[in-house]
Amino acid sequence: NDPEKFFEGMSHFRELMMMYQSAIREVTTKLTILNDELSIGNRKNPIQFIKSRVKKPLSIVNKLERLEKEISIESIMNSLNDVAGIRVVCSFIDDVYKISDMLTKQDDIKLIRVKDYIKNPKPNGYRSYHMIIEIPVFFSDSKQWIRVEIQIRTVAMDFWASLEHELKYKKGIEDSKEIEKELKRCANTIAQTDHKMMSIRNKIQGNSSKGGKHEI
Numbered sequence: 001n002d003p004e005k006f007f008e009g010m011s012h013f014r015e016l017m018m019m020y021q022s023a024i025r026e027v028t029t030k031l032t033i034l035n036d037e038l039s040i041g042n043r044k045n046p047i048q049f050i051k052s053r054v055k056k057p058l059s060i061v062n063k064l065e066r067l068e069k070e071i072s073i074e075s076i077m078n079s080l081n082d083v084a085g086i087r088v089v090c091s092f093i094d095d096v097y098k099i100s101d102m103l104t105k106q107d108d109i110k111l112i113r114v115k116d117y118i119k120n121p122k123p124n125g126y127r128s129y130h131m132i133i134e135i136p137v138f139f140s141d142s143k144q145w146i147r148v149e150i151q152i153r154t155v156a157m158d159f160w161a162s163l164e165h166e167l168k169y170k171k172g173i174e175d176s177k178e179i180e181k182e183l184k185r186c187a188n189t190i191a192q193t194d195h196k197m198m199s200i201r202n203k204i205q206g207n208s209s210k211g212g213k214h215e216i
């Protein structure tokens with residue numbers, strides 16, 4: 001009921017969202033530099049495209065309520081991992097691991113958590129490599145460690161996830177159980193095709209699969 005407090009809170013929230021946007025910019029620059037470097041030589045760009053977003057205020061509030069956390073700046077920073085989200089879409093599976101390894105090796109990046117849904121797909125067939133990182137962002141009089149969620153996947157996995165996402169959010173679809181089964185079959189076909197495409201590329205380039213420390 002105190003307008004001054006309300007506007008002060010608004011201003012802190014906007015400042016926080018600006019920080020998340022800045023962190024996205026920092027990480028996107030790092031990814032673009034890696035992509036540019038890797039594309040020198042005979043390799044094509046490993047990254048097809050990068051998408052990013054700062055979570056909408058209403059989604060932030062809904063998620064905090066779901067987690068039964070209070071709605072405050074501290075709570076957003078401490079409880080939410082995905083306010084800043086970046087999706088990196090690569091051509092081949094080994095590019096996914098290459099990009100994630102190269103990014104996490106950088107000494108200003110703190111790796112908080114990895115969920116490898118490529119090695120361990122979700123029961124519905126979802127595949128993607130998820131990382132939560134923290135990156136320092138320098139402002140006029142402070143340095144803030146900001147958390148960013150990075151999802152790295154192939155074009156085919158991204159195509160699948162977009163359609164499956166629609167199913168998840170649309171209510172009252174007829175035959176949704178049958179659609180789920182079809183999507184699961186599609187996910188398996190896509191995984192096989194992703195591996196085949198990588199092996200064809202290796203034959204064309206005359207080298208063997210290099211996934212770094214990862215078994216692909």
Ligand code: 0O2
Binds near residue numbers: 080122124126130
């Ligand atoms: P939206 O609408 O895409 O933003 P946490 O990071 O701990 O808060 P969680 O669930 O442990 O939450 O994270 P996880 O498993 O890493 O997945 C988070 C995001 O991955 C989701 O965000 C989706 O974007 C994507 N994702 C995970 N599972 C699936 C899936 O089965 N299908 C699709 N299409 N996407 C998936 P949100 O906020 O749930 O959704």
